[in-house]
Amino acid sequence: MKLSSSKGAKTLALFTLVAVVAACGLPRSGPNKREIFAGSVLNGGDAFVVTVNPRVTRATSVMPAYGFSDAFRNAGKVGPDTIVPGDVLTLTIFENVKDDPLLGNTGQRVSQLAELQVDGQGYIFVPYAGKIKAAGQSPDGLRQIITKKLDTQTPDPQITVNRLAGDGQTVSLAGAVGGQGVYPIERSTRTLSTMIAKAGGIAIEPAVAIVRVTRGNQTGKVWLQDLFENPALDIALRGGDQIVVERDQRAFTALGATGAQSLVPFESQTLSAIEAIAQVGGLSTQLADPTGVFVLRNEPAAVANAVLGRKDLKGDQRMVYVLDLTAPTGMFEARDFLVRDGDTLYVTEAPFTQWSKTISAITGTAGAANSLANVGSSSGS
Known part of the structure; x- marks a missing residue:
C-alpha cells in the first residue's frame, strides 16, 4: 500500500514539475x-x-511586370549613317584644277579637313562653304550640300564625307557588365542586346539580372532573360542612353x-x-x-x-x-x-519539440540537483 502511494506521489510530482517547467517559457x-x-x-x-x-x-x-513604354518600343533604329551633334567628320575634297586650288596649296588638288566635330546645334564650318547644318543628314546628303556650295567657286569639286561616332552617338553601360564604359552606337550595336554583348555580356547570373535603360526623363527595365526571349523588348538605342545591369533586389x-x-x-x-x-x-x-x-x-x-x-x-x-x-x-x-x-x-x-525540451529541462535540473546533493553529502562526511 505504501509502495503504491509512493509511486503515485512521484507521478504527481513529475507532472507538476512538467507543468512548472512548461509555464516558465522554454526557448x-x-x-x-x-x-x-x-x-x-x-x-x-x-x-x-x-x-x-x-x-x-x-x-x-x-x-512585378517589367517592360518598356511605347516611347521606347516604337523608336526605330538609328540609321548607321545619320549624323548627330557630337559626331566627328572628315571631309576629303578633290579639286579639278592644276594651279591655284581653292582649298589647297599650288599643285595640291586634294585637301582634307579632318576631325570636324558637329556642334551642339548640329553645325560644322567648311571654308568657302560657310556654316552648314550637318545633323540629321547622311554623309551622302551632306556631301551633296557641300558640293553645291563649293561648285560655284571651284570647278566640279569631288567630295567624300566620312563619319566617326562622337559623344552625341554613344551610350553608357554600368553595373554588372563585363566592361563598364561609354560605347558608340555602330551598325552592329544599334539595339540593347547587341550593345550589352559589345560590353562583354553580364557578370551575374542571368536568372536574376535586370536591365534598366534611362533616356531623358524616362526609365524602363526588363529581365535579361525576357530581353533575349522576346525580340519586341530589344529596343533600338539612342545617343545618351544610360544602361545599367543590376541584380534583382527582391x-x-x-x-x-x-x-x-x-x-x-x-x-x-x-x-x-x-x-x-x-x-x-x-x-x-x-x-x-x-x-x-x-x-x-x-x-x-x-x-x-x-x-x-x-x-x-x-x-x-x-x-x-x-x-x-x-x-x-x-x-x-x-x-x-x-x-x-x-x-x-x-x-x-x-x-513534440516542446515536450522534448521540457523533458530535457527536467532531467537536466534533476541531474544538477543530484550532483549538488552528492557534493553536499561528501562535504558532510
Whole structure:
C-alpha cells in the first residue's frame, strides 16, 4: 500500500514539475500554430488566416511586370549613317584644277579637313562653304550640300564625307557588365542586346539580372532573360542612353524551424513556397512541424478581396497563408503558391519539440540537483 502511494506521489510530482517547467517559457523559435490562429480576425485579431488552395494561389499570383513604354518600343533604329551633334567628320575634297586650288596649296588638288566635330546645334564650318547644318543628314546628303556650295567657286569639286561616332552617338553601360564604359552606337550595336554583348555580356547570373535603360526623363527595365526571349523588348538605342545591369533586389525572410533563418534573396524571376523552403535548406528534421508552414505578407486590397471573396476591404491587409505539407495535395499547393518580395516564411515547431525540451529541462535540473546533493553529502562526511 505504501509502495503504491509512493509511486503515485512521484507521478504527481513529475507532472507538476512538467507543468512548472512548461509555464516558465522554454526557448523556442517563435509562435506555435495555436498562437498564430489566435491572431486571426475571426478570433478578434487583425490578420486574415487563409488556407492555401488553387483559388487562393490564382488570386495571389501577382508578380512585378517589367517592360518598356511605347516611347521606347516604337523608336526605330538609328540609321548607321545619320549624323548627330557630337559626331566627328572628315571631309576629303578633290579639286579639278592644276594651279591655284581653292582649298589647297599650288599643285595640291586634294585637301582634307579632318576631325570636324558637329556642334551642339548640329553645325560644322567648311571654308568657302560657310556654316552648314550637318545633323540629321547622311554623309551622302551632306556631301551633296557641300558640293553645291563649293561648285560655284571651284570647278566640279569631288567630295567624300566620312563619319566617326562622337559623344552625341554613344551610350553608357554600368553595373554588372563585363566592361563598364561609354560605347558608340555602330551598325552592329544599334539595339540593347547587341550593345550589352559589345560590353562583354553580364557578370551575374542571368536568372536574376535586370536591365534598366534611362533616356531623358524616362526609365524602363526588363529581365535579361525576357530581353533575349522576346525580340519586341530589344529596343533600338539612342545617343545618351544610360544602361545599367543590376541584380534583382527582391528578398524574403525565413524564420522558425528551417535550415537557415535570414533575409534570403530571390534566385529566379518567380519563387514558389516549396522553392523558398529548399533555398534555406529545407525544414529542420529535428524541429519542424510540416503542418505549420506560414507565409505572412501585407496584401493589397484588390488581392485580399479576391482571396476572401469580398469587396469591402480598403487598404493593405495583413494576410497569413497556411500550408500543410502533409495534406494530400499539400506539396502541390506549396509548389504552386508564389512567394513575393518582402514575404516572411515561417515554420512552426512540432508539438513534440516542446515536450522534448521540457523533458530535457527536467532531467537536466534533476541531474544538477543530484550532483549538488552528492557534493553536499561528501562535504558532510
